[in-house]
Amino acid sequence: ITGGAGFVGSHLVDYLMMQGHELIVVDNFFTGRKRNVEHWLGHENFELIHHDIVNPLFIEVDEIYHLASPASPPHYMYNPVKTIKTNTLGTINMLGLAKRVGAKVLIASTSEVYGDPDVHPQPETYWGHVNPIGPRACYDEGKRVAETLAYAYAKQENVNVRVARIFNTYGPRMHMNDGRVVSNFIIQALQNQSITMYGSGKQTRSFQYVSDLVDGLVALMASNYTLPVNLGNPVERTIEEFAEIIRDSVGCKSKIVELPAVEDDPQRRKPDIARAKRYLDWEPRVPLKEV
Numbered sequence: 001i002t003g004g005a006g007f008v009g010s011h012l013v014d015y016l017m018m019q020g021h022e023l024i025v026v027d028n029f030f031t032g033r034k035r036n037v038e039h040w041l042g043h044e045n046f047e048l049i050h051h052d053i054v055n056p057l058f059i060e061v062d063e064i065y066h067l068a069s070p071a072s073p074p075h076y077m078y079n080p081v082k083t084i085k086t087n088t089l090g091t092i093n094m095l096g097l098a099k100r101v102g103a104k105v106l107i108a109s110t111s112e113v114y115g116d117p118d119v120h121p122q123p124e125t126y127w128g129h130v131n132p133i134g135p136r137a138c139y140d141e142g143k144r145v146a147e148t149l150a151y152a153y154a155k156q157e158n159v160n161v162r163v164a165r166i167f168n169t170y171g172p173r174m175h176m177n178d179g180r181v182v183s184n185f186i187i188q189a190l191q192n193q194s195i196t197m198y199g200s201g202k203q204t205r206s207f208q209y210v211s212d213l214v215d216g217l218v219a220l221m222a223s224n225y226t227l228p229v230n231l232g233n234p235v236e237r238t239i240e241e242f243a244e245i246i247r248d249s250v251g252c253k254s255k256i257v258e259l260p261a262v263e264d265d266p267q268r269r270k271p272d273i274a275r276a277k278r279y280l281d282w283e284p285r286v287p288l289k290e291v
């Protein structure tokens with residue numbers, strides 16, 4: 001598992017360790033943290049390697065979950081060149097490893113391949129609407145190339161690939177400074193500070209709980225389905241509604257303040273999950289308000 005000490009990666013690690021698998025976790029600790037997986041250190045089935053996948057890696061494995069990349073917009077924009085390298089060179093290295101050892105490889109892609117979509121909700125057949133030179137391009141285009149690489153290796157080298165397009169995910173172990181909307185709003189509400197809404201708040205997102213995502217990733221790896229699959233919760237909310245939900249659940253007096261809009265911020269986002277339902281028999285089970 002690359003990026004296995006990250007927020008999503010570490011939940012996948014917990015799940016697979018509980019199932020009795022032998023894991024090698026690879027992380028450069030740029031956004032991942034050792035404490036997310038430290039409860040497994042010393043377990044005979046668990047190995048943690050401090051390694052940056054921009055450099056080749058020589059290990060023996062049967063399956064690769066390739067999750068490594070900063071995912072929060074402020075983090076991936078912090079060093080755009082590094083973000084591109086991780087998603088291109090890093091993905092080439094993981095596909096090369098898969099080819100050498102005959103492993104199956106699952107690439108963690110993103111809803112951001114759809115850009116600021118003009119099709120709604122987004123099915124996997126939609127090609128997307130991405131600004132190739134905007135501030136998000138390092139991540140969006142990086143992931144698009146990662147997908148292209150996956151299918152090029154599949155065609156040319158017979159590598160067995162899976163591609164998950166992951167939609168906004170939240171849950172325990174998101175970093176306090178993650179910078180994405182769920183953790184920002186919750187921390188602001190808990191500290192009775194203003195809730196920072198970027199733009200009008202009319203833009204929408206559809207939030208999925210991390211355990212649902214982990215179930216989807218494992219089901220996709222186990223399936224025979226090789227085309228991209230959206231993994232997300234289709235319940236859509238405006239960011240303003242979401243701010244109100246957080247404020248009401250925390251029961252705080254925070255004001256919701258409107259800050260300047262983010263450049264190229266996708267205005268609507270909601271996964272069409274018909275493919276995941278049909279081929280993986282998967283759908284999210286945890287509603288936003290239960291958590």
Ligand SMILES: O=C(O)[C@H]1O[C@H](OP(=O)(O)OP(=O)(O)OC[C@H]2O[C@@H](n3ccc(=O)[nH]c3=O)[C@H](O)[C@@H]2O)[C@H](O)[C@@H](O)[C@@H]1O
Binds near residue numbers: 167179265
């Ligand atoms: O999860 C996804 O599907 C992809 O999209 C996310 O990007 P984004 O949806 O823009 O994530 P956030 O930074 O959480 O922003 C969500 C919305 O809330 C807004 N926001 C964010 C933070 C904040 O303090 N206030 C606020 O209004 C943003 O402008 C945006 O409209 C991230 O890029 C990735 O985690 C991921 O690949």
